[in-house]
Amino acid sequence: MTTGALAGQAASSTVERLLDAAAGAFADRGFHATTTRDIASRAGLSPAGVYVHFDSKEAVLYALSRRGHEAALDLVRGSATGPGTPTERVARVMSGFATWHAEHYEVARVVQYEFPHLQPEHRDEVLTLRKDIDEAVRELLEEGVASGEFEVTDVRETALALMSLCIDVARWYSPGVRRTPDRIGPTYASLGLRLLGARA
């Protein structure tokens, strides 16, 4: 299911199993507390088996983080530039992005919290994806301000606030918590519209 979160590849090649295993382990205990033995055993391999497919533990993190960011960018961009009024699109962005952080909370945690542990060059690569996400949101807000649907004093601050709401879902969500992914969508769409001074 993590696989689905990332791209929708043919499931359970060994690489896919390793990435799923790493997502679970990194989300559970963090990058540095996770051992290559953890990853290997979760994927049903011996400790050495990891190194056939990845050069290092950090290479696993990079692959996972990159895919996660790409999935997030696709999701946000798709909703932000799709059909409908800016109001409708913001609602879709907030609903989809918040829900994604819950449904795929393992990958989402890796994306949000393990980012600082990437090697500098890998961090730079991923950073451009992050900037693309922010930009997609800012552009959508500009549209809504131009059309008169949104009442926003500072687009940059407001875009960050919208993202903060969704991103923080990855911190508090886990299966078994009171809130469910399908209720999170409408809630966060509504919160977003409030921040924009828009009528639902």
Added chain:
Amino acid sequence: MTTGALAGQAASSTVERLLDAAAGAFADRGFHATTTRDIASRAGLSPAGVYVHFDSKEAVLYALSRRGHEAALDLVRGSATGPGTPTERVARVMSGFATWHAEHYEVARVVQYEFPHLQPEHRDEVLTLRKDIDEAVRELLEEGVASGEFEVTDVRETALALMSLCIDVARWYSPGVRRTPDRIGPTYASLGLRLLGARA
């Protein structure tokens, strides 16, 4: 200055220096990536020097996390139950809490992100402080709803959203970033009032 963030003790006893050192190291690289040697050398001690004052690396994390949570609780409770209308008090809570996450972003990161790495008993202890913070905010929102100042459909969800906005500051803030702590306060007060449908 981290010291000031925590309680306002007489500065630079060895324990204080160790906690400051640990805050910097944990915030920079995370609990597990930080070595006891890192902490010791930042505090100007030999590797063994740490163990005169703390039983283990986790004990350092616990002391730091506990103090940080206590400072956060004092801040929120003080603003939430102080003088003024619910609207004024929410503005003060948001301004103060968001600013705290920037000004003391090292301790704040430890509070928000290293919490899962506490031992179970220590996690439970700290969890009660977290619940107290949430409850203080929820009670304030109930007051504002009762007085007719806030227009909120779900107090629980809205309280979480307010906290999410402030907490996420610790993720993106660092010195040198565009936004400054003194501008963050008014911005987040205003965002909070919007979420509550209140007039500034």
Added chain:
DNA sequence: GTCTATACCTTGATAGAC
């Protein structure tokens, strides 16, 4: 492509002198 075995290093923590 996977395994077993292992090299090499860093880590958390302790012992014992001062």
Added chain:
DNA sequence: GTCTATCAAGGTATAGAC
């Protein structure tokens, strides 16, 4: 209370057989 020296455990990564 701080140091130097050190240990035991566990970490990443590799070698070489199958």
